Amino acid sequence: MNHQKLLIALLTSLVMVTLSKSQTQDTVWKVPELEAFHEVIYPIWHTAYPSKDYDALRKMVDDVNLKANAVYSATLPGIQRDKQLKWNENVMQFQASVEDYKKYALADDNEGLLKAAENLHSKYEMLVRTIRPVLKEIDEFHKTLYVVYHDYLPNKNYKKLGKVTDTLIKKAKAVTKSKLPARLELKKDAFTLAAAELLTSAMDLKKRVKANNKISIDAAVENMHTKYQNLEAIFE
Helix, strand or coil, rough: HHHHHHHHHHHHHCCCCCCCCHHHHCCCCCCCCHHHHHHHHHHHHHHHCCCCCCCHHCCCHHHHHHHHHHHHHCCCCCHHHCCCCCHHHHHHHHHHHHHHHHHHHCCCCCCHHHHHHHHHHHHHHHHHHHHHHCCCHHHHHHHHHHHHHHHHHHCCHHHHHHHHHHHHHHHHHHHCCCCCCCHHHHHHHHHHHHHHHHHHHHHHHHHHHCCCCCHHHHHHHHHHHHHHHHHCCCCC
């Protein structure tokens, strides 16, 4: 009997560790294949391109092709599932820039090769911006929201949901206090309003959790998710 209890405890622990690892992977926005492509685009953009080293640009075409192929088939983490359509669109543009780079690398057209390298870098950066959070505070809020919306809510785990309401409020407050980079200054007013609405929705969720009305809680989570989407839409 004791052996059975020990075995059950070990299996339970293993399942919990596996679920925790899976959940952690799902809430990290990075795409390894995209990071690997940085290993080739960095020397292209920061060394070969500015020095107009055409031989170096041509020698890197195989590495560009190899690493780009991995990007084409890359899978986005769960937390980025709402970016899938935009990602797919930008991957197509990135793929076209890779084909251009290959074409000019094989041709006797140095100016065309330079322009192709510039375009390749631009399309790579566009992919990065597709999945990279604008602010770390927004990313931190999203990590908790993701678990709430895609785990606790559909599984009706109101106990776990109730335990993270303070965390959501704390992270939403951090979003309201965050500072946009200079390039996004024109979006400041819209961001301030959307961030305030996000905080209000998080505080409203806590009130509804205390009232213990499950239908009301579900509606509050949906509202908070919508407010988060509105916030993200400002930067699209």
